[in-house]
Amino acid sequence: METTALTISADLLASRTKRFLNLLIDLFIVYLFTIAIGALINGIGVVTGNYQVADWIINLSPTENALFGMIVMFFYYFIMEFYLSRTFGKYFTKTLVVKPNGSKPNLKSILIRTLVRFIPVEIFSFLNSDSRGWHDTLSVTYVVNKHEFLAKASWFNPSDQRAV
Secondary structure, three states, X not given: OOOOOOOOOHXXXXXXXXXXXXXXXXXXXXXXXXXXXXXXXXXXXXXXXXHHHHHHHHOOOHHHHHHHHHHHHHHHHHHHHHHHOOOHHHHHHOEEEEOOOOOOOOHHHHHXXXXXXXXXXXXXXXXXXXXXXXXXXXXXXXXXEHHHXXXXXXXXXXXXXXXX
């Protein structure tokens, strides 16, 4: 009996519209996390009577605010995609991140994927003919439609570790 391996075909890939919606939702969530963390630090400073911490948070420069937001963004994408293969945006659009064989991405792939997002012109990498950006190609990952992927994956060996 011949066995075949699961490969990610074009029909499984998430559309550009879904990818763009993922970006918008995730940026909004990162923005909310950034505000919440800043407010929490500020609140702890006020409650403990350490007004230096509260003043530091309130008086962050635009550059420091941007850096703080980038740190939050790094941890958001890294933690969510490493542990769940998805972000909140991907939950909403019913998509997930997988390796070419359909397995869950490893630590190295997710780290590369997360770091490449910080290349200033990376967002324009989606303007080429396929819907994969640099953070997909350089990390050798795909963003697929979850239900279509699971339906196709069910035809293959169920003992394989699949991203879900």
